[in-house]
Amino acid sequence: MSKPAWLQEVRHFCGGAGIEVAGWGADTLIVTAKTPERANQVASQLEPFGFKPVVYDDDAYAGLLTLSRDVAGTRDKIASFDVSRRPLNERLIPLIWCAIAVVFLFAHTLKPWLSLIEVVPLALFIFYGIRIWGWALEVLPEELRVRRGWRWSTIPWDQISAVETAPGFGRDQELVILKLVSGVRENLGSFWFAFARNLRDRLRYELAAKK
Secondary structure: OOOOOOOOHHHHHHHHHHOOEEEEEEOEEEEEEOHHHHHHHHHHHHHHHHOOOEEEEEHHOOEEEEOOOOHHHHHHHHHHHHOOOOOOOHHHHHHHHHHHHHHOOOOOOOOHHHHHHHHHHHHHHHHHHHHHHHEEEOOOOEEEEEEOEEEEEEEEHHHHEEEHHHHHHHOEEEEEEEEEEEOOHHHHEEEEHHHHHHHHHHHHHHHHOOO
């Protein structure tokens, strides 16, 4: 993504005002705000640049504040965000391990002992192929359909009480978890953090629309 025209000026202002920038998008800015009072103060300081707060439940817990120059547009992007499959950077992982396995397959003709190592990338290709390519999601009017390990299951919207994220099992990974009315927590999977948060926000949007 190319840097938006406003970013340099806003970064310069934030540096002078002691506001820590945690991230940015085409129309959005994420800053550190440890308390509600600080969040209100920062929102007021950045209002002259056209930014308005976008309320996310997890921001306060994480000590962050999300602002947007186009709040309605930001919400429209959430509503239309494609959550049907994992992001491209994840879908490439099995291909990378497959390529490594092929390299070892041909290399072991020159050095037979490499055939012992070949098992590792082959196993990882199978593991990530099932985990990543076997995952899919369908947002339907009455239910949420999720495919994990190539097996589909359905969860009616009226059985979902909340959607949240939690730290994942690897670097830059976060879990997306459904809290069900029954008290059960349904783990949709571990994803790259940016996709996980977009998935969480899309499902929250759909859940609110169903109520």
